[in-house]
Every structure is written in C-alpha cells, then in structure tokens.
Amino acid sequence: MKRIFLRISTAAKTDFVKVSSWSALSTLIKMIAGFVSIKIVARIIGPSGIALMGQFMNSIAMIGSLSTGAIGQGVTKYIAENYEQPEKQKTIIGHAVRITLYSTILMSLLSIIFYRRIGEFIFRTHEYDSVIVLFALTLCLYSFNMLLISILNGFKLFKKYIVINIVSSLLALAVSVLMVLFFGLYGALLSCVLTQTVVVVVTLVYVYKEPWFSSLFSFSRLERSVLKKLGSFGLMAIVAAVLFPLSQLAVRSYIADHISLDSAGIWEGMNRISTMYLSVITTSIAIFYLPRLSEIKEDLLIKQEVVKTAKIVLPVLLIVCFIIYLGRDLVIWALFSKEFVSMRDLFGMQMAGDFLKIASWLVSFLFWSRAMTWQFIFAEIFGSVSLVILSRILIDQYGLVGSTYAYALNYFIYLVLVVFIFRKILFHAR
Numbered sequence: 436m437k438r439i440f441l442r443i444s445t446a447a448k449t450d451f452v453k454v455s456s457w458s459a460l461s462t463l464i465k466m467i468a469g470f471v472s473i474k475i476v477a478r479i480i481g482p483s484g485i486a487l488m489g490q491f492m493n494s495i496a497m498i499g500s501l502s503t504g505a506i507g508q509g510v511t512k513y514i515a516e517n518y519e520q521p522e523k524q525k526t527i528i529g530h531a532v533r534i535t536l537y538s539t540i541l542m543s544l545l546s547i548i549f550y551r552r553i554g555e556f557i558f559r560t561h562e563y564d565s566v567i568v569l570f571a572l573t574l575c576l577y578s579f580n581m582l583l584i585s586i587l588n589g590f591k592l593f594k595k596y597i598v599i600n601i602v603s604s605l606l607a608l609a610v611s612v613l614m615v616l617f618f619g620l621y622g623a624l625l626s627c628v629l630t631q632t633v634v635v636v637v638t639l640v641y642v643y644k645e646p647w648f649s650s651l652f653s654f655s656r657l658e659r660s661v662l663k664k665l666g667s668f669g670l671m672a673i674v675a676a677v678l679f680p681l682s683q684l685a686v687r688s689y690i691a692d693h694i695s696l697d698s699a700g701i702w703e704g705m706n707r708i709s710t711m712y713l714s715v716i717t718t719s720i721a722i723f724y725l726p727r728l729s730e731i732k733e734d735l736l737i738k739q740e741v742v743k744t745a746k747i748v749l750p751v752l753l754i755v756c757f758i759i760y761l762g763r764d765l766v767i768w769a770l771f772s773k774e775f776v777s778m779r780d781l782f783g784m785q786m787a788g789d790f791l792k793i794a795s796w797l798v799s800f801l802f803w804s805r806a807m808t809w810q811f812i813f814a815e816i817f818g819s820v821s822l823v824i825l826s827r828i829l830i831d832q833y834g835l836v837g838s839t840y841a842y843a844l845n846y847f848i849y850l851v852l853v854v855f856i857f858r859k860i861l862f863h864a865r
Contacts, residue, residue, distance in 0.1 A: 438762075445712075447682045464601050465655055472608050473771070474770055474771070475612050475652040476488070476615050477698055477774075478771075479619060480664075481614065481697070481700065482696070482704070482774055483700050484620045485704055486687060486691060486696050486699035487557075487620065487624070488737065489686060489699075489703035489706070490557045490625065490689055491563075491627055492558055493680035493681075493684050494557050494684070495627060495628070496680050497676055497677055498570075499537065499577050500572050500672060500675075500677075501542050501673060501676060502535075502539045502543070502578045503534075503578045504665075506534055506535070506666075506672065507584070508671070509667070510528075510531045511585050513589070513665070514527055514589025521852075524650075525647070526658065527651040527665070528586060530658070530661045530662060531585075531649075532652075534665060539574055540579070542571075542601065543571050546568075546570065546574065547752060548563055548784050550571065563621065563624055563641075566628060577632050583635070583638045583642055587642060590645075590647065601632075603638075607630035610633070614629070664788070671812065674811070674816070677815065678818075678819035679815075679819060682822050682823050683706075685823045686838060687702065687825060690830065690838065697774070700775075702781070704771055704778055705778055708759075708770065708785075712755065713792075716748055718797075725745060735848055737801065737860055749793070756790055763782040767779060771805070781839045784839035784840050785839045788843035790847045791843060791849075793848045795846055795850035795853055798850070798853045798861070799814065799849075799853045801860065802814070814856065818849045821849070822841060825841035826841040829844075
C-alpha cells in the first residue's frame with residue numbers, strides 16, 4: 436500500500452501531471468460546455484443535422500490548417516527548442532507570420548472562388564453556400580488565432596493557454612446555443628464559423644503584453660534554413676490536416692450512402708463523445724509533451740519521458756474508458772435524444788480504439804520532436820487509407836458497429852507501426 440501511495444505521490448510531482456491538473460479545469464469546463472451544446476443541438480437538428488455539422492467541422496479543420504501553412508507544431512517546437520536564444524525565437528515568429536499571411540490569402544481566395552463546389556462536396560446542396568463564403572472571409576482571424584496559440588505553447592505559457600481555452604469554450608457555448616435556438620441547422624453551421632473566429636479577441640487580450648508580441652510585426656529578411664525547418668513541419672502538418680478530415684469525411688459519407696444519414700449522425704455523435712473526454716489528455720500532450728520532447732536530445736532521456744508519461748496516462752485512461760462503457764446508457768440520455776439510442780452498441784470497440792489511439796499518439800509525437808518528415812507522412816497515409824478501407828469492409832459486414840471495429844483495429848495496426856519505427860529508441864536506447 437505504501438508503494439502505491441509513493442508512486443501516486445511521485446507521479447503527482449511530475450511536470451506532466453502539474454500541467455494536466457491545470458488543463459483538467461479547462462477540460463472540465465470545455466466538457467460541460469460541450470455537453471450542454473451537443474444536448475441542445477442534437478435535440479433540435481437530430482442525427483442528420485449532427486452528420487452535416489461533422490462534415491463541415493472536418494472541412495473547417497482541413498482548410499484552417501492549410502491557411503496557417505500548417506506550421507503550428509513547427510513553431511511550437513522551434514520556439515521551445517531555442518528557449519535560451521531570444522533572437523532565434525524572434526526570427527521564427529517573423530517567418531511564421533509571413534507564411535501564415537501568404538497561406539491565408541491563398542486559401543481565402545480559393546474558398547471564395549470555388550465556394551459552390553465546396554458547398555456541394557460537403558453538404559450535397561447549395562443551401563449553405565453563404566456559410567462557406569463567410570468562413571472564407573473570416574479565415575484570417577482563424578489563422579491568426581492558431582498562430583498565437585502555437586507561439587504561446589512554444590513559450591510554455593501553460594496557464595494563459597488554459598485560461599484562453601476556458602474563456603473560448605464558454606464563448607463557443609453561448610454562440611452555438613443562441614445560433615441553433617434562433618436559426619436551427621443553418622445557425623448550427625454558422626456557429627462553427629463564428630466560434631472559430633471571434634476567439635481571437637480572447638487570445639489577443641491575454642498575449643498583447645507579452646515580450647514576443649512585437650515580433651509579430653518585424654519582417655526581417657527571410658532565411659532559407661528557417662523556411663526549411665518550418666516547411667518540413669508544414670508538410671507534415673498538411674498531410675495530417677488533410678488526411679484525417681478526409682478519412683472522416685469518407686467514412687461518414689459511406690455510412691450515409693450505404694446505411695442512412697441518421698446513422699452517420701449517430702457515428703458522429705460517438706466521435707464527439709470521444710473527442711470530449713479525451714481532450715484532457717490531448718490538451719496536456721499538446722501544451723507540454725511536444726515542447727518537452729523537443730528539448731530533449733538524448734535517446735535514453737526521450738525513452739524515459741515517453742515511458743513516464745505512458746505510465747501516468749494509460750492506466751487512468753483505461754479506467755475512464757471502462758466507466759464510460761458501463762455508463763453508456765446514461766451518457767446517451769444525458770447528451771442526446773432518444774433518436775441516438777442505437778449508439779449504445781458502438782461504445783465497446785470505440786473505447787478500445789480510443790485507448791489504442793492515445794497509446795499510439797504518445798509514441799508518434801516523436802515524429803514531430805525529431806522532425807522525421809517522410810516517416811511521418813508514410814505513417815499518416817498508411818493509417819488514413821487503412822481506416823477508410825477497414826471501415827468499408829467492416830461496415831458492409833457488420834453494419835454501423837463495423838465502423839468502431841475498423842477504428843479500433845486501425846489504431847492497433849498504427850500503434851504496432853510506430854513502435855516498430857521507433858524501436859531503437861524504445862527498446863535499445865542506453
């Protein structure tokens with residue numbers, strides 16, 4: 436018993452747990468806001484509306500990442516890596532601003548020019564084309580906010596990062612509920628745009644006094660070495676930003692075409708649950724784990740950091756997954772409406788997939804910390820294609836529940852793949 440308490444006490448003193456304890460408050464508020472929002476939205480627009488929202492949110496994530504040049508992770512890594520060299524940090528920020536500016540202008544123009552085709556691809560109707568245009572016009576605000584968050588993370592300003600998340604969550608809740616109550620499905624789609632853009636005001640309030648803020652407006656001569664570093668991360672992030680939403684779009688569309696749009700909405704609802712409860716872990720990984728791995732140079736220390744974090748995260752995650760599975764009927768009742776009752780069959784393999792997903796992420800973040808561009812691209816292409824193929828095969832064989840079989844099996848395969856790629860660090864580092 437003493438040994439157990441000693442391990443708990445030791446774990447509680449680690450930086451990861453300290454950050455997690457701060458992010459837990461943010462996540463709790465975000466989860467409550469998400470619960471209230473999805474409950475109201477689900478009751479008003481139903482499963483089919485939830486499916487269309489999922490399609491649009493995946494598209495926003497994809498276009499939004501491209502509009503930043505997909506350099507967010509690179510900005511975080513190189514600011515953290517050069518923590519003792521302010522001039523290098525200033526140079527990185529200056530380059531990041533220019534890349535983001537050019538990328539945003541390009542994506543905004545393309546979105547406006549092809550808004551009808553984009554609307555037809557996402558919604559299979561032109562009824563919501565105006566939402567696409569509004570998103571394109573406000574894309575600059577979204578991009579600027581993402582850049583500020585990446586810089587904030589690189590400087591390890593964890594508390595400000597978390598406070599911004601809390602305020603943004605509450606603001607997003609207010610906007611989404613009001614828009615859905617007044618405008619139904621159109622309002623729900625519109626809220627996806629508004630909540631992604633107005634939060635930049637919140638971020639600016641907390642960062643404009645930071646010493647590095649003036650670096651945003653210093654346009655020094657472009658350096659090929661910095662562009663190359665950020666570019667390699669941009670390429671990695673573009674692959675991730677495009678492939679993951681596309682695989683989600685492909686699976687959701689396949690369910691809608693071969694089962695029903697309501698079933699696609701139930702599948703989307705299951706994904707929303709996973710996103711909400713996993714956010715405490717993914718937030719901690721984003722704000723602590725990558726900067727920490729980026730600082731470490733020796734393989735043995737990297738291995739120790741991965742193992743230490745896994746020992747903290749995975750046992751807790753396993754317990755949470757088991758509790759959610761046991762309480763799945765209560766979760767469906769609390770978050771959705773009676774139209775979503777068939778979702779209960781999805782929980783078992785979804786929870787297994789969530790566990791395998793986080794386990795694989797703890798290893799795959801080494802791609803980012805070591806700037807292993809081509810290995811990462813290969814792993815992402817493999818994982819995304821695998822998910823779509825497995826989903827089609829297993830949905831045809833088992834129906835909607837087959838999508839969760841595919842999800843769990845895909846992340847098991849992905850975990851094996853990334854462990855194999857990093858086997859020298861994980862098993863042979865001395």
